Amino acid sequence: MGEEICCETPLRLPIIDFSNKDLKQGTPEWDSVKVLVRKALEEFGCFEALVDEDIELREAVFGALEEVFDLPLETKMLNVSEKPYHGYLGVHPERSPLYESIGIDEPNITQNVEGLSNILWPQGNTAFSKSIQSLSEQVLGIERMVRRMILESLSLEKYMDEHMESNYYLLRLMKYKGPETTEAKLGLYGHTDKNTMTILYQNDVDGLEVRTKDGEWIHLKPSPASFIVMIGDILYAWLNGHVHSPFHRVMLKGNKTRYSAGLFSIPKAGYTIKAPEELVDEQHPLLFKPFTHDQFLGFLYTEAGQTAKCALSDYCGV
Numbered sequence: 001m002g003e004e005i006c007c008e009t010p011l012r013l014p015i016i017d018f019s020n021k022d023l024k025q026g027t028p029e030w031d032s033v034k035v036l037v038r039k040a041l042e043e044f045g046c047f048e049a050l051v052d053e054d055i056e057l058r059e060a061v062f063g064a065l066e067e068v069f070d071l072p073l074e075t076k077m078l079n080v081s082e083k084p085y086h087g088y089l090g091v092h093p094e095r096s097p098l099y100e101s102i103g104i105d106e107p108n109i110t111q112n113v114e115g116l117s118n119i120l121w122p123q124g125n126t127a128f129s130k131s132i133q134s135l136s137e138q139v140l141g142i143e144r145m146v147r148r149m150i151l152e153s154l155s156l157e158k159y160m161d162e163h164m165e166s167n168y169y170l171l172r173l174m175k176y177k178g179p180e181t182t183e184a185k186l187g188l189y190g191h192t193d194k195n196t197m198t199i200l201y202q203n204d205v206d207g208l209e210v211r212t213k214d215g216e217w218i219h220l221k222p223s224p225a226s227f228i229v230m231i232g233d234i235l236y237a238w239l240n241g242h243v244h245s246p247f248h249r250v251m252l253k254g255n256k257t258r259y260s261a262g263l264f265s266i267p268k269a270g271y272t273i274k275a276p277e278e279l280v281d282e283q284h285p286l287l288f289k290p291f292t293h294d295q296f297l298g299f300l301y302t303e304a305g306q307t308a309k310c311a312l313s314d315y316c317g318v
């Protein structure tokens, strides 16, 4: 009997090269990357952005994550915020027994990162602040580039400044304890992101899965030099469905700890999300009535919001 030749190639996310230092608006390189970005975001709502590997920063970041999550629970609980989901979220025995996370509002502002490190460590922690800030700067650069590319590729230049200025950033540091099983366990329940755009960075423990429009799960295996770029419900609504907001989850097995960091761009309080008229026509009827992110979050905390299959459609679908 001949050797069995294996089966279908597993589904992969598009990998787009962002390592070119000359990737500047108006250059041919920018225009060719822009085409790939638009295609990936229309089809998958998600892609892998490849950058130049910075081994030192990578080690520093995941060292910092290990150190911060190793702090006692009472210390981590000092990471508080008046905004929901912006502070420490501890392990929940039924809902998320493996997951905990720490939030840093506007991590691009030095005082915010140093402020948190002064709360968590008696003498602060310069190494922690430095690595978290360097990571934030790099990720923020990618987020802004991708958002500019999408707007440009949809000929929405006239909205560029308004759109770029109407969002702020939240960084979430995440830890998933290995479940010590051979079969996969749920680390983070399936969801679409409720913000504008998310950029994820992970250690060498995979687990993120993204569902395609056809309902197939892609098991992500990002390279150490990659960031995962993902569209959230807000950009999906603002662009009237021209980009996809993918359903995703985290599944884990084995005993290794997974660490990840996510930079979330989020509309500022009071900013109205309204699809530009250029994106609404007979083939693309308006999907959502204008809304603000705060009102939408308010709905998410209600019973109806918590149980909705598609919270955004239930909240403001046309």
Ligand SMILES: O=C(O)CCC(=O)C(=O)O
Binding pocket: 172, 174, 188, 193, 200, 202, 208, 248, 250, 260, 262
């Ligand atoms: O840890 C990850 O890679 C994904 C986290 C995630 O989906 C989220 O925080 O919304």
Ligand SMILES: [Fe+2]
Binding pocket: 191, 192, 193, 248
């Ligand atoms: Fe997510």
